Amino acid sequence: MRPITTQTLFSLQFSGDPQFSPDGQSIVYVKTTINQEENKYQSQICKYDRKTGRDIPFTQGLAQDKLPKFSQDGSYLAFVSTRSGTPQLFVMLTDGGEPKQLTFFKKGVKSYSWMPNNQLVVAARKDDANEKSDVRVVNTLRYRGNGYGFYGDEPIHLWLVQVDGSGPQQITDGNFDETDPTVSPDGKKIAFVSWREENQVEVTPSLYTVDLDTGLIDLTYQGKGSVSHPVYSPNGKWIAFFGHEHGEDSGYNTELWVVSTGSGEARSLSRSLDRPVGNQVGTDARYETAEVSPIWDMDSQKIYFTATHEGDVYVYSVTLDEKIQKETPGDTQVVTSFSYHSGVIAYAKETPASPAELYLQQNKEIQQITYHNTPLFKSLTVSVPERTKFQARDGLEINGWLLKPPGFSSDQRYPLVLEIHGGPHSSYGNTFLHEFQVLANSGYIVLYTNPRGSHGYGEAFVRGSIGDWGGKDYEDLIDAVDAVARLPYVDRNNLFVTGGSYGGYMTNWMVAHTHIFKAAVTQRSICNLHSMIGTSDIGFWFNVKELDGADIWEDEEFILSRSPIRYANRVQTPVKIIHSEEDFRCPMEQAEQWFTALKRLGVETELVRFPNENHDLSRNGQPEHRVERLDHIVGWFNQYLGNKE
Numbered sequence: 001m002r003p004i005t006t007q008t009l010f011s012l013q014f015s016g017d018p019q020f021s022p023d024g025q026s027i028v029y030v031k032t033t034i035n036q037e038e039n040k041y042q043s044q045i046c047k048y049d050r051k052t053g054r055d056i057p058f059t060q061g062l063a064q065d066k067l068p069k070f071s072q073d074g075s076y077l078a079f080v081s082t083r084s085g086t087p088q089l090f091v092m093l094t095d096g097g098e099p100k101q102l103t104f105f106k107k108g109v110k111s112y113s114w115m116p117n118n119q120l121v122v123a124a125r126k127d128d129a130n131e132k133s134d135v136r137v138v139n140t141l142r143y144r145g146n147g148y149g150f151y152g153d154e155p156i157h158l159w160l161v162q163v164d165g166s167g168p169q170q171i172t173d174g175n176f177d178e179t180d181p182t183v184s185p186d187g188k189k190i191a192f193v194s195w196r197e198e199n200q201v202e203v204t205p206s207l208y209t210v211d212l213d214t215g216l217i218d219l220t221y222q223g224k225g226s227v228s229h230p231v232y233s234p235n236g237k238w239i240a241f242f243g244h245e246h247g248e249d250s251g252y253n254t255e256l257w258v259v260s261t262g263s264g265e266a267r268s269l270s271r272s273l274d275r276p277v278g279n280q281v282g283t284d285a286r287y288e289t290a291e292v293s294p295i296w297d298m299d300s301q302k303i304y305f306t307a308t309h310e311g312d313v314y315v316y317s318v319t320l321d322e323k324i325q326k327e328t329p330g331d332t333q334v335v336t337s338f339s340y341h342s343g344v345i346a347y348a349k350e351t352p353a354s355p356a357e358l359y360l361q362q363n364k365e366i367q368q369i370t371y372h373n374t375p376l377f378k379s380l381t382v383s384v385p386e387r388t389k390f391q392a393r394d395g396l397e398i399n400g401w402l403l404k405p406p407g408f409s410s411d412q413r414y415p416l417v418l419e420i421h422g423g424p425h426s427s428y429g430n431t432f433l434h435e436f437q438v439l440a441n442s443g444y445i446v447l448y449t450n451p452r453g454s455h456g457y458g459e460a461f462v463r464g465s466i467g468d469w470g471g472k473d474y475e476d477l478i479d480a481v482d483a484v485a486r487l488p489y490v491d492r493n494n495l496f497v498t499g500g501s502y503g504g505y506m507t508n509w510m511v512a513h514t515h516i517f518k519a520a521v522t523q524r525s526i527c528n529l530h531s532m533i534g535t536s537d538i539g540f541w542f543n544v545k546e547l548d549g550a551d552i553w554e555d556e557e558f559i560l561s562r563s564p565i566r567y568a569n570r571v572q573t574p575v576k577i578i579h580s581e582e583d584f585r586c587p588m589e590q591a592e593q594w595f596t597a598l599k600r601l602g603v604e605t606e607l608v609r610f611p612n613e614n615h616d617l618s619r620n621g622q623p624e625h626r627v628e629r630l631d632h633i634v635g636w637f638n639q640y641l642g643n644k645e
């Protein structure tokens, strides 16, 4: 047996986005591996035959092939591939053969859906009419996005594409983006998400429908918050979608909604669950390629979806009269994507011991159908986390996990690393976390928790951090560390802390408010909530919402009172600062301010700048950069690891 190391990353395999064929006999899915020599990810489409159990590569996957979808008659398979340099739509016969490229948009395609008559509707950004200079003229607040870059002037529109390669024929126009197309069962209408108001500060998308005969666009549902992933019911009477009615606030549950295509009446079907739809559990051992939408059963009476509950992600179903049922049995599972066909569910499931593999479930019988990571993991010392709970000062129950070094002995004392997740409205959970396994295999106990502000414990819990960054969320964390540090096998003289984004904010806040840590690594972090409002791609609304309406003019004092930079002169803990140079979410200026302050104040600090990387370095950055990042984290802690008690 050998330890999990930073280099193990190169050998991990990530499966997801299962899609049933219309006859239910085949399942295609996306398998992503890392090409270490070329320092890149390769995603190929594989096909599992339920009769024979054969699992074969369906595309070469020399680039990234993703979003596979069967045509409604099952004769074609469409997918998006980057093999031509940008993400374009391809189609091939399901019997095999050469894929044909159907689109050639300069900025690629964003999403697509099949139409009934083997046509496709594509959401893609219109090509710039004429080559412009490289000078950017900006006149809207939403002019760039982390991981995407600068949006440019041309909006995203809908286009009709034929499988014979003719087209694309533009369907929508105007100075508005349209995304997430879904086609009515009769093929006469396309519903889509768009925001068509001029107001650029508080933007809440709505659901529209375009009539393909007349070209007329109707407002189907006036959004009052988030709206995404619309899907027509098979009888055409309903459109299901994910959303909420709380503006741009990310501190609420996104729910499963339906809107009647007849009356326009819209209602949430999942509110009684009090959990967010979709997967809110983060990990670095996942290569996300799927768009997880609601899935109707064939009689238009039930809808399948995933939701996050206390560190797990399950498949649920709900009827139009709001009867909710948990479909995947048990717990300790994170379902990242799924498909449904005639009572059978195919899903990609992560566990604390493995990145996602595919499973088939019928009548509660579960069959694992892929084992891509099994040969590797048979030779690795994988640590299995232990769930733990803490009582916050105000009585709130805080959930967490302890990951102990392989070969752990309760007679020894171990150094401990506190890992803090970002968001803050995300979650840790019962998934495989490579970074944590590396630390455990390096001899550290890893403590990771879901303090208030985390998703999966009800909306009141999520909103527990609103307007109070560095307040009770900090207390939840420091109390958890205090409780664990009292355990006989924890070396309380060797405590370490790290976290990213909001988790980096909290790392900065912690070292400015306590000296219990021997060293810290702050990643893609925030040190100044005031400057972030103007420099982050989301700061002008996210920061204001998260600080409960505080804004840079009226509330400067409050905003700076919750900014770690104000307390930099209290820091004594050595801090390594890891940041990506193209981070539009928490821009490099946050890291530079923090580094400059600590350096000027004589604190041991290092700023590690990753070129050509963005906010998602730890999740889908260049593989070699990800390994180097992990080496920096482990190396910094080892450097300050004092004599063990």
Ligand SMILES: CSCC[C@H](NC(C)=O)C(=O)N[C@@H](C)C(=O)N[C@@H](CO)C(=O)O
Residues within 6 Å of the ligand: 250, 421, 422, 423, 424, 425, 426, 500, 501, 502, 503, 524, 538, 542, 585, 615
């Ligand atoms: C655009 S959604 C709202 C902001 C977003 N929140 C979540 C829950 O992701 C976000 O990017 N927040 C950052 C400040 C952050 O902490 N991001 C986390 C989670 O993605 C990270 O680990 O990078």
